Amino acid sequence: MITYQELRRATDNFSESNFLGKGSFGCVYKGILSDGTIVAVKVLNLELEDAFKSFDAECKVLRAMRHRNLVKIISTCSNLELRALILQYMPNGNLEKWLYLQNNNLDIHRRVSIMVDVASVGDLREKEE
Numbered sequence: 281m282i283t284y285q286e287l288r289r290a291t292d293n294f295s296e297s298n299f300l301g302k303g304s305f306g307c308v309y310k311g312i313l314s315d316g317t318i319v320a321v322k323v324l325n326l327e328l329e330d331a332f333k334s335f336d337a338e339c340k341v342l343r344a345m346r347h348r349n350l351v352k353i354i355s356t357c358s359n360l361e362l363r364a365l366i367l368q369y370m371p372n373g374n375l376e377k378w379l380y381l382q383n384n385n386l387d388i389h390r391r392v393s394i395m396v397d398v399a400s401v402g403d404l405r406e407k408e409e
């Protein structure tokens with residue numbers, strides 16, 4: 281587990297310049313841990329009813345499954361003020377952006393290769409179940 285203080289230092293107090301994006305359950309910030317590791321810090325919005333359930337489910341799945349196409353969980357932080365997942369940082373942003381927003385610049389071969397990669401994670405899920 282990483283402390284709240286360490287996360288504040290790593291993300292420059294969750295500064296706007298480190299803001300990476302927003303999902304259904306909270307905001308994600310870029311951070312640099314004291315050993316130099318670059319991470320993505322997913323901070324849960326504790327006011328959302330389903331946030332705790334989502335947090336626990338994501339922790340469970342990412343901890344249980346290791347796959348080259350799944351982002352790695354590095355640590356968690358949990359206290360009264362904040363709950364966060366500390367994840368491997370993905371420098372190229374999210375897949376949705378690549379598939380839909382970048383002027384369609386992925387050719388058919390890249391798109392098929394992405395489909396195969398995504399399907400390989402689904403295959404792992406089936407084996408786990």
Ligand SMILES: Nc1ncnc2c1ncn2[C@@H]1O[C@H](COP(=O)(O)OP(=O)(O)OP(=O)(O)O)[C@@H](O)[C@H]1O
Nearest residue numbers: 300301302303304305308320351367368369370374
């Ligand atoms: N590991 C990561 N490395 C780099 N950027 C990330 C990482 N995880 C999330 N992000 C950025 O933060 C945004 C929000 O991510 P988050 O996982 O909270 O939601 P989502 O999966 O995009 O959407 P939803 O929560 O609705 O499924 C992403 O779209 C991406 O831009």
